Amino acid sequence: MTIETVSRNRSHGGVQGVYKHASRETKTAMTFSVYVPPHQDGARLPVVWYLSGLTCTQANVTEKGEFRRICAELGLIFVAPDTSPRGEGVPGDPAGSYDFGLGAGFYVDATQAPFAGNYRMWSYVTEELPELIVRHFPADPDRRSILGHSMGGHGAMTIALSYPRRYRAASAFSPIAAPSLVPWGIKALGGYLGEDKAAWRKHDTVALIEDGARFSDFLVDVGDADSFLKEQLRPQLLVAACTKAGIPLTLRLQSGYDHSYYFVSTFMEDHLRWHAARLKA
């Protein structure tokens, strides 16, 4: 479990690093970024996990997310994994589209050929990478939270619902709320998990809630000028599921905002304060 340093830069009093390691899950080199805020020697800090959306690597949020100032103030480690395995021999979408394969792992463990060998992003972000982070950074293994954007919002909410005691807070920007019902999700879940729709329900926030999964509460921001809102994100399905299940949901439809990091960075501070309040409770 060694890691290689790609870059380390001082920022907002802490260190923004980018690292690489050989993943046992994906059987590829995986790149991830970690921001460690200023802290006292020997301290163990809570860790916020950020899952990115389609086409992204760890770099998008690391460069554009505007999270470091707040993480420095609140004493949060911020981890951003890549969104899929990459590299020679890793199968992608034969058609080369942006919404399946490379950059589009959808945070599942694929069961279908030819993806099952490498596309193990669920186990990677919930098991392998957390172990690595605790080993190499001043991370408190007992204080963890998760958020994400779009496909990563889907990942964050499904993971939180699956491990409600492991994650003390969860939130999302523009999440894909019900992937089983929308084009992005149908393509990805079908491609990675096959035609058995029962397997899909474990990777669908709305279906998980319908099937009894629970989480303490969620914060979700969505822009009302998001071009994916109606076809792919469908936040009203999340509202209905949370209401029926009695899960407190703070859903904010943000006027004039779109799907970009100009939107994410605007509300990142609110999300990190939401996480910090729960991580430090």
Add this chain to the structure above:
Amino acid sequence: MTIETVSRNRSHGGVQGVYKHASRETKTAMTFSVYVPPHQDGARLPVVWYLSGLTCTQANVTEKGEFRRICAELGLIFVAPDTSPRGEGVPGDPAGSYDFGLGAGFYVDATQAPFAGNYRMWSYVTEELPELIVRHFPADPDRRSILGHSMGGHGAMTIALSYPRRYRAASAFSPIAAPSLVPWGIKALGGYLGEDKAAWRKHDTVALIEDGARFSDFLVDVGDADSFLKEQLRPQLLVAACTKAGIPLTLRLQSGYDHSYYFVSTFMEDHLRWHAARLKA
């Protein structure tokens, strides 16, 4: 003087835009970014000009600069031009190096062939683009300030010293303080302005001050882990010149910081507050 919208995204309550226009100075299409903070109808807002460094376009600071939150709070328009003309027929460095030609206009009006026809970044950022901004955005023509990074710090300080009444504040991250004396500057000033060293002095902060130019005060941040510190930036020459001339200089050597936007974004807030205090005085 028409402009074409490349993109507009709501962010931190305002609008981050990227625009293109046909420049009379560079005789090329030029791209620039403008952040307009939330404001009342009919308001005319102060404008902060940000000049970028070698290899950058307007995109680097727009994506990584972390300026929008503060500009929204302080009511500042933030303009980021490109660093050189670009496009078919624009001569670059025959050797293709990063520090001359494309991405390296050095904020001078070139007098030497083959650059004199297009490389007119001084007139572009001090005359043409300001006129365009006042025409197309809610900008107050009488309240303007300037800052920049590296080559752009050089540009910001030389422009402020040349037009001390036009700019109400000036600051820099890691500026090239005395380009006439360092490799980056010698190459660029020689290439654009020729061998007449008298012409160079108008584009050298330390020389301008030695020759009698004055400005109200400067804020300068430099990282002590900046790999260009000793050979290219040489802030001690700036300290000596300002001290001798009686120009108040707040120079902060920031421990552990390098030349990157991880550094710039950390101290952007301090710079914008410095500018706002002077723009609103």
